[in-house]
Amino acid sequence: MADFDADLVIGGGGPAGMIAGLLFARAGIDTLVLEKHKDFLRDFRGDTIHPSTLQIFHELGLLGELLKRDHVKVPVIHGRVAGEMIPVADFRHLPVAAPYIALMPQWDFLDFVAEAAARYPGFRLERCTEATGTIERDGRVAGVSLAGGGAARARKLVIAADGRHSVVRAGSGLPQETIGAPMDVFWFRLPKHAEPENETVGTFDPGRIFVMIDRRDYWQCAFVFPKGAADRIRAEGLDAFRRRVADVGPETAAAVDAIGSWEDVKLLTVTVDRLETWHKPGLLLIGDAAHAMSPIGGVGINLAIQDAVASANILAAAMAAGEAIDPLLAKVQARRMLPTRMTQGMQKLVQDRVVAPLLAGTHFDRPPVMLELLKRLPMLRRLPARVIGLGFRPEHVRSPEARGISPRI
Ligand SMILES: Cc1cc2nc3c(=O)[nH]c(=O)nc-3n(C[C@H](O)[C@H](O)[C@H](O)COP(=O)(O)OP(=O)(O)OC[C@H]3O[C@@H](n4cnc5c(N)ncnc54)[C@H](O)[C@@H]3O)c2cc1C
DSSP: OOEEEEEEEEEOOSHHHHHHHHHHHHTTOOEEEEOSSSSSOOSOOOOEEOHHHHHHHHHTTOHHHHTTSOOEEESEEEEEETTEEEEEEEGGGSSSSSOSEEEOOHHHHHHHHHHHHHTSTTEEEEOSOOEEEEEEETTEEEEEEETTSOEEEEEEEEEEOOOTTOHHHHHHOOOEEEOOOSEEEEEEEEEOOSOOSSOOEEEEETTEEEEEEEOSSEEEEEEEEETTOHHHHHHTOHHHHHHHHHTTOHHHHHHGGGOOSGGGOEEEEOOOEEESOOEETTEEEOGGGTSOOOSGGGOHHHHHHHHHHHHHHHHHHHHHTTOOOHHHHHHHHHHHHHHHHHHHHHHHHHIIIIIHHHHTTOOOSSOOHHHHHHHHOGGGGHHHHHHHHTOSSOOOOOSOOOTTOOOOO
16 A cells, blocks of 8 residues: 655656656656556557647756657648648747647656656656546545545645546546547557658548557557447457458558557547636646547647646746645636637637548538648648647746756756
């Protein structure tokens, strides 16, 4: 039975929790991150590091070190619509230190963050430690209960960053708004048989949405299908599924035999929701725990990290100075609710107007006007690049760095 205590307890060591851990420890706060898994290796961890996140690392003086880790740069995202390749977002003009999406296995990214955070004496990461709910004292959240019977007590605050199936959120009683999603995703790898590189591409045809992310040595593939249809697709058999994948194009046809069994194909269920209130005394929820994001635009990690930066900006100095934290929690929500609403609104629009009709087999006579314009007017590609790459209301590191400690790796 494990027992811990810290000023700040963070439940969940994903992008939101680890970046929060890094920033609060950097500000000199005694910080404990609890992660239920023994490592960051998972079948699925979105692998996109967006320009705004790279900018955060630039501001922390860690960008150069981060980019020494193996990654693939994606300066432009393409969509293949009715067989035609259309550049959808061009990041090269963004006013940031690294104007591209870096594709890096998220376990490498999180390992890097853990190493950077471990340079600060206040940082602790406890793996194989699962939060099961909150514990309260005097009407305030004062820690989390742990699987196996122990507890992690928080002297100042609990941050729940335990993702879209958050147990902390489930037990919090905080009201939640469900936005919903019309799709789920099968997620698997295919070997790459040929160049080119950096050809991360989505294919959008009636009855088919298929995304291939270039991971240099292999394609990470997302086969998008109508919500709840996983069992039906499995029942049609693996050969039928392979044929659907092979039909996407020559790259998939050449590689589809690599899908040896359904074991190679992981189901990712998509949920989109948000809490109406992200906090109560002693507790703040951030990232997917506060607002589960659709995969559209691949912006969920980015948003989770921005929440962590905003939390540290608003809370860390006050926490270090021993000020009351509860009155400040609403400021974090006030700062981050607008970008959350706007991003989910955009995702819902694409879900309703593009994803659901396409998955239902709707034939569009021609590509949507917006895509035509993107094809003809390169300047216009800067707009989606801004929305995807920087998001609404990008955050910058304003939280303090405690004196006398250096994070440089
Ligand atoms: C199909 C699909 C594809 C997506 N693709 C992308 C993409 O390409 N790019 C992108 O930016 N976003 C993508 N997203 C969204 C993205 O995955 C999330 O928005 C993002 O991971 C949220 O980060 P987080 O830190 O809040 O939560 P998570 O990444 O879910 O991290 C939560 C962490 O908490 C741990 N944890 C969970 N419960 C407990 C517990 N009880 N105790 C202790 N630890 C716990 C988990 O192990 C995990 O490490 C996708 C989502 C889906 C569904």
